[in-house]
Amino acid sequence: MKLPFRILVLDDDEQALSGIVELLRDAGHHVTGAATYDAAKRLLALGTFDLLVTDVRLRAFNGLHLVMQSRADHPDMAVIIITGYDEPMLEIEAGRYQAAFVRKPIRPAEFLELVSNSLSNVRRQRRWPRKRVIGGFRVTAAGRTAAVVDVSYGGLRLELPDRGRLPETFDVEVAGIGLHLEVEPVWTVPSSDTGGTLCGAALAAEHTPAARTWRAIVDRLTA
Incomplete structure (x- = not known):
């Protein structure tokens, strides 16, 4: 029996957060939601996740800040950054961390395919810890x-x-x-x-x- 992937979702829009969490849970993943940057940071300090899905704009922070701060402790965690804007410089910077970008509005089928692709390397790491x-x-x-x-x-x-x-x-x-x-x-x-x-x-x-x-x-x- 395959273990479900553990996914952390960060979005300060509660409606958007709830929708993404539900979509991923319906796909069979173990999902934890966080509505603030600090809450997500605490969760990453306490446990490990296979994938981080984060909105790019989080009031005083952006999702890329969290990726930068957590990468050394979570080197194999896949990352998807959600944005409602055209932000080429952020996209270039995110490429250094192998983060995938998805633009709003989220299309469920395309998003789940991106999640699957992002987790493909995690599957290999599970075989080769x-x-x-x-x-x-x-x-x-x-x-x-x-x-x-x-x-x-x-x-x-x-x-x-x-x-x-x-x-x-x-x-x-x-x-x-x-x-x-x-x-x-x-x-x-x-x-x-x-x-x-x-x-x-x-x-x-x-x-x-x-x-x-x-x-x-x-x-x-x-x-």
Whole structure:
């Protein structure tokens, strides 16, 4: 039996919030609604969610603020941002966090399809759970020395020393064994602790000799 996905919905319009929550529950998901930014922030501090659905305009805040603040603690959470406006700059910024945009009015069938697509990577993470690397190890990523924070069969989370932009795909070299992995950045967020960048990256191809070697490394690192 498949576990239902856990979805957090944030909207300060109670009627809109109720409608989205009901639509997602009818689709079989476990849904929690929040009517304020602070309430959603508390819920994210207390638990984990597979998907965050948030309105972009929340009085003094916007939904992207919540995504930025929560990404480091919820690296695999999918995000959908709802907007009633044409906001190209916000849409570009949201792309850094792999957030999908949907415009009002919401069309139920199209919205549920977007939800399903957004959760597709979460399904993979459920098959390949992340495991934190105790003590860490270093790799060369996009030509820079980076620390590995956690790993899974499908990818890794890196801490890079600067805030330079990453290409759509880049090479990760595991020193000493000559392993090169082609990865795709799923999300990036500035690190307030180091001044660098945290990046969640997925293997560009899962069925290659390099990917099989990587999975063997993951097994050894987390044994």
